[in-house]
Amino acid sequence: MSVKTLSNTALDLSTLSVREVNRILHAAEDGAFTVLHPNGAHALACGLNAPIDVSIQGHAGYYCAGMNKAASVTIDGTAGTGLAENIMSGTVRVTGDASQSAGASGHGGLVVIEGDASARCGISMKGVDIVVGGSVGHMSAFMAQSGILAVLGDAGEALGDSIYEAHLYVRGKVAGLGADCVEKEMRPEHIAELRALLDRAGYPDVDATTFRRYGSARTLYHFHVDNVGTY
Amino acid sequence: MCGIVGLYLKSENLSDDLGRLTALMLHEMRGRGPDSAGFAVYGTPEKGSKLVLLSETDSVDWTSIGKRLEAAQGASVEIAPIANHAVLRTEGDGQAARDWLIANAPEVTVLSVGQSIELFKGIGDPDLVAERFDLAGRSGTHAIAHTRMATESAVTTAGSHPFSTGADTCLVHNGSLSNHNGLRRRLEKSGERFQTENDSEVAAGYLAARMRMGDTLSEAVEAALKDLDGFYTFAIGTAQGFAVVRDPIACKPAVMAETDDWVAMSSEFRAIAKLPGVEHARIWEPKPSEIYSWSRSA
Numbered sequence: 061m062s063v064k065t066l067s068n069t070a071l072d073l074s075t076l077s078v079r080e081v082n083r084i085l086h087a088a089e090d091g092a093f094t095v096l097h098p099n100g101a102h103a104l105a106c107g108l109n110a111p112i113d114v115s116i117q118g119h120a121g122y123y124c125a126g127m128n129k130a131a132s133v134t135i136d137g138t139a140g141t142g143l144a145e146n147i148m149s150g151t152v153r154v155t156g157d158a159s160q161s162a163g164a165s166g167h168g169g170l171v172v173i174e175g176d177a178s179a180r181c182g183i184s185m186k187g188v189d190i191v192v193g194g195s196v197g198h199m200s201a202f203m204a205q206s207g208i209l210a211v212l213g214d215a216g217e218a219l220g221d222s223i224y225e226a227h228l229y230v231r232g233k234v235a236g237l238g239a240d241c242v243e244k245e246m247r248p249e250h251i252a253e254l255r256a257l258l259d260r261a262g263y264p265d266v267d268a269t270t271f272r273r274y275g276s277a278r279t280l281y282h283f284h285v286d287n288v289g290t291y
Numbered sequence: 292m293c294g295i296v297g298l299y300l301k302s303e304n305l306s307d308d309l310g311r312l313t314a315l316m317l318h319e320m321r322g323r324g325p326d327s328a329g330f331a332v333y334g335t336p337e338k339g340s341k342l343v344l345l346s347e348t349d350s351v352d353w354t355s356i357g358k359r360l361e362a363a364q365g366a367s368v369e370i371a372p373i374a375n376h377a378v379l380r381t382e383g384d385g386q387a388a389r390d391w392l393i394a395n396a397p398e399v400t401v402l403s404v405g406q407s408i409e410l411f412k413g414i415g416d417p418d419l420v421a422e423r424f425d426l427a428g429r430s431g432t433h434a435i436a437h438t439r440m441a442t443e444s445a446v447t448t449a450g451s452h453p454f455s456t457g458a459d460t461c462l463v464h465n466g467s468l469s470n471h472n473g474l475r476r477r478l479e480k481s482g483e484r485f486q487t488e489n490d491s492e493v494a495a496g497y498l499a500a501r502m503r504m505g506d507t508l509s510e511a512v513e514a515a516l517k518d519l520d521g522f523y524t525f526a527i528g529t530a531q532g533f534a535v536v537r538d539p540i541a542c543k544p545a546v547m548a549e550t551d552d553w554v555a556m557s558s559e560f561r562a563i564a565k566l567p568g569v570e571h572a573r574i575w576e577p578k579p580s581e582i583y584s585w586s587r588s589a
Contacts, residue, residue, distance in 0.1 A: 100559060100560030100561030100562075100563070100564045101561060102561075121559060121560060121561055138560070140546075140559065140560060141544060156574070157575065157576065159544070159546070159576050160576075178578075179541050197541070197579075198541075198579065
């Protein structure tokens with residue numbers, strides 16, 4: 061059986077192991093796959109490297125769609141810790157909530173969480189774009205380096221702590237900003253950037269002008285001559 | 292690491308399945324804690340007091356311990372061994388029996404005391420521990436269980452979870468506490484008796500002491516959020532209730548689910564995935580410092 065010909069293939073985790081499912085997905089160069097009965101299994105659809113479509117029907121465990129490249133993975137349910145960790149490109153979407161560290165250290169691509177994301181969403185993000193339909197927990201975008209985090213709901217404590225150059229947009233309340241994270245002016249280029257992202261993420265009706273922008277005050281990572289005696 | 296599961300039944304439909312379902316959940320958490328395991332099941336309250344005892348020596352004479360306690364208490368005692376545990380029933384005061392056993396029978400550890408709780412634990416594969424003490428065959432209203440990967444104290448049966456120091460109260464813990472030594476000394480001064488060096492036993496003792504002074508379960512947990520320093524996800528059982536709380540930065544994982552029939556919590560969703568009706572459950576991650584509790588009126 062050539063994996064290239066597989067299309068709309070159902071992969072049932074009640075009969076296949078996670079390794080077997082991942083092996084089939086890794087071998088495919090295109091096509092669409094449905095993963096059934098995930099039941100919270102870890103490391104589903106990790107390390108994909110081709111433009112395939114994967115639909116996970118149910119709740120996923122830790123590190124789902126980690127290191128994703130080119131593939132489009134949708135979880136029809138909730139996702140555990142580390143959703144789309146280190147994503148390089150492609151799209152990972154979860155229709156429910158995601159647990160901690162969603163999109164952690166992602167280099168590119170798009171992560172959409174239609175429900176809430178808990179703590180540390182977008183921690184150390186390095187170019188991934190993340191859109192959260194609900195709210196994010198504490199320490200989100202911690203040490204975020206680049207990319208965009210857009211939150212349609214609220215953000216928890218210490219948003220953007222020690223942030224570098226990522227762009228943060230929050231529509232609701234922010235419980236508190238982390239060290240060196242400040243509110244910034246929402247200029248036309250930011251509205252345009254957010255508008256394009258919301259469209260890409262499937263939120264065409266959400267008004268980009270209702271968000272506030274947060275980013276780095278740039279006092280932590282630039283050397284300041286007053287500190288010369290400290291070192 | 293460590294794995295936690297808790298199952299609280301909201302209706303009686305599933306009470307005969309409580310142990311079986313808890314065993315299925317525990318099985319899924321084996322990988323998080325292969326060192327040892329334990330469980331507490333809350334069954335129908337009995338008239339007298341029920342204590343579960345553990346002996347880690349081979350030569351324990353349960354009958355003689357029962358007779359000595361009977362003489363000391365002036366109340367009848369029945370004792371039924373099960374593996375290296377024994378279930379002791381007495382018409383006398385349960386807490387006084389616990390104190391007497393701790394003071395006078397150093398070869399045993401008192402795992403639990405109360406009217407509805409029974410608590411068992413052991414070293415090794417969690418499935419074998421569940422099998423040894425027939426978890427799957429037990430019925431009741433709620434249960435909590437734990438698989439342990441030890442960090443703060445040695446891998447011993449007594450150091451396995453759950454921990455219980457007060458009547459019908461027990462706790463399982465994923466995490467580690469940093470101020471347990473100071474807290475243990477403080478609680479010992481006010482009369483709490485501890486049987487291990489374990490940090491989680493201090494948390495159990497703290498809650499039991501607060502509730503003995505009149506706190507509700509929620510009030511005791513609220514106070515614990517201020518007084519306990521460290522990482523924790525706790526699942527707590529009382530005669531009537533069940534509670535879950537995570538530390539203020541949510542260091543340790545937890546997921547919860549609720550249907551009309553049950554409330555469940557676990558370290559990972561795959562344990563909850565085994566429960567009947569889970570496809571219609573509301574599923575959420577408990578927020579840091581927020582107390583989630585359920586109870587039935589006494």
